[in-house]
Amino acid sequence: MTLRETLEARITAALEKAGAPPGTPAIVQPATRAGFGDYQANGAMGAAKKLGRKPRELAEAALAVAEIDDLVAHAEIAGPGFINLTLSDACLNRQLADYAATVIAARPAGADAQRVVVDYSSPNLAKEMHVGHLRSTIIGDAMARVLEHTGHAVLRQNHVGDWGTQFGMLLTWMNELANNDDALEHELADLETFYRHAKQRFDSDPEFAQAARDTVVRLQSGDPDCLRRWQQFIDVSMRHCEALYARLGVSLTREHVHAESAYNDDLARVVEDLDAAGLLTESDGAQCVFLDEFKGKDDQPLPLIVQKRDGGYLYATTDLAAVRHRSRTLRAQRMLYFVDNRQSLHFRQVFAVARAAGFAPEEAQLEHMPFGTMLGEDGRPFATRSGGVVRLSQLLDEAEERAYALVTEKNPELAEAERRDIGRVVGIGAVKYADLSKHRSSDYVFSWDGMLSFDGNTAPYLQYAYTRVRSLFRRAEVDPDSFDAPITLAEPAERALAMQLIRLPETLAVVTRDGLPHLLCAHLFDIAVAFMAFYEQCPVLAASDAALRDSRLALAQRTSAALKTGLSLLGIATVERM
């Protein structure tokens, strides 16, 4: 239980003792202003209103019976009925003393631990990954890491698109090139070009288009030659994805891939089960599920189509099969889908049908974690821009190059290899953080300068704060991993930093619940800002006495642990100097 949750529970209990109905939330939040202490409880006002009592009076009564003396030094009623709380030094010191174990360390699986499926990245293997794939991949990966850190069993699922009509076109193009191994090799080296050439042939040559459609049928009927070709293409495309994952530091590997095609054998069964459950309706030749809660135009019932008139299945069928697999085979209690918000309706329908059909039990948490569309600098959706999208590899090249140039300018005396390494870590970090630090659900504008900025609220700022701590320890010739000393918080800057440090678990709890890693970014930035102020105002190595020096070194050491751990949960690495 985090400090905030403890306060919430204690104040809630106090409100109840003071006469509020059971379960009246205390609504404990970080104080909105420095003068209001460390936390504030806002619940007394709402509760008093329901009771017809004076809010300040209820707050007063609650405070009188609140058992918070072990945590809080000062508590006072302010304004219409806020309860402002200032933590005691003893409380702060307890948290800081055992910081690595109590605040930083990953939580062991407890009673409330869940088996959580995180469905993310899921690129379409027909094409090369582009910048639009960044959001699902980066945000999903951060969430998988945070969930693991908070004690949950995470099951990563990379639901890659490896099936469907466009593969007929690609395989046909492969066949045309097949009599020339070098040409095929060369074409496959660049999937974007490969796709474009195949599409050109498809659009311009009716015979090719027909062959492509025939190939789809052969593929789906299990033709061995087709399957071999298909497998060859998938391998190339998958290796390309894996290279990007490795470069990005994304934790997805081959074992997390559970492709669309893996559900092929389940699809007929899904439709049968829907039929057996009495949910299936034929409409215009298609097999559909109609649920009352979904209405289309003119209040007409809105179907979820699971089988086309020609017998083919759709992605709704695959997603239903996936829910069933994740629930029954993987035994997931919570399933998170980091998928574009354009599929909101689709998931609402799939989840509702899955429950109705019993593919997932009522208590399973099925949550679409939508993210917004990446827009071009003209404000229009990125993918529709003429001239094609920006390749991910292109963006990463540029990021690494700019970071390398900058470190070379700042620290020319570092060895070439180290500067290259710093360029990679800082460049990739900047790109990932630029994406992670924005609220997932809002559309956002892709901007080279935004993605590749190294100033202000960016990953390099956090990485820089980390290197400052490391530099202190190098100069002090002390090993930061084994160093410890009692911490005393005298200066305001020291106390402000300590407060930010001990709040990290609260942020992780919210991130875990809501799937919003930008809150972790914001908190890490707050920690770094507090550290920078501390660093400016409180000399460490030149402190007036040894105890003060060691106290500040210990505080700096906590800071580096918080930053390194926090960044690693975002999937961002650190360097010793930059």
Next chain:
RNA sequence: GCGCCCGUAGCUCAACUGGAUAGAGCAUCGGCCUUCUAAGCCGAGGGUUGCAGGUUCGAGCCCUGCCGGGCGUGCCA
């Protein structure tokens, strides 16, 4: 037509079950390197939170209407 999302400083974005004086970064302007890394720090300016009502002790957040934008809406994924 109906449904979902969005509209906050010049730009890009925050604002945690409705909380106190709406915050950052970038950009602009002014300071700070003979002292722990200036990728930094300190300070300044910049807002009718699209518009109009409503709900209440209190609204960027909730409700209604309007304006503007995005997406979705039966056989692609």
